[in-house]
Amino acid sequence: MANTARDRDAAGRTLAQTFCLFVGLTLVAVGVLGFIFGGSGFGAGSNVNGEDFIIFEVNGWHNLVHIASGAFLLLGVRDGRTAATVATAFGIVYALVTVWGLIDGNTIFNLLPVNAADNILHLVLTAAALGVGLSAGGLMASRGADARGGATRAA
Numbered sequence: 001m002a003n004t005a006r007d008r009d010a011a012g013r014t015l016a017q018t019f020c021l022f023v024g025l026t027l028v029a030v031g032v033l034g035f036i037f038g039g040s041g042f043g044a045g046s047n048v049n050g051e052d053f054i055i056f057e058v059n060g061w062h063n064l065v066h067i068a069s070g071a072f073l074l075l076g077v078r079d080g081r082t083a084a085t086v087a088t089a090f091g092i093v094y095a096l097v098t099v100w101g102l103i104d105g106n107t108i109f110n111l112l113p114v115n116a117a118d119n120i121l122h123l124v125l126t127a128a129a130l131g132v133g134l135s136a137g138g139l140m141a142s143r144g145a146d147a148r149g150g151a152t153r154a155a
């Protein structure tokens with residue numbers, strides 16, 4: 001049997017659930033650590049600056065966005081279909097953030113400082129989230145049709 005995005009890992013999670021769990025926990029941790037080792041100021045404006053956290057530019061707003069994004073992903077861990085939807089929504093929002101960051105080059109909404117490393121990471125997260133979310137969602141929808149007596153696909 002071929003491996004698909006709806007297959008479950010050893011812990012019984014789908015790929016979308018695993019993505020939401022891993023990336024969600026990572027973003028929450030990065031947000032918390034960003035307050036400790038990076039920037040914690042809540043400045044705003046076109047010249048908003050952050051402090052370096054590893055190779056990324058962060059401030060208090062940026063850290064809060066990481067924590068909120070991670071918490072949002074963690075909401076999807078419970079159910080495979082929800083995880084696919086949450087990953088897709090996350091990917092769409094991060095696609096917008098990526099485009100905005102690439103166009104402006106320095107800030108997002110004059111609150112979040114960004115640099116080239118941030119933009120690259122946002123692009124990677126966008127691609128991964130949309131890839132996992134859309135493939136998992138499509139596979140789960142086709143599996144639902146199979147269960148209702150719809151057409152089946154060869155594996």
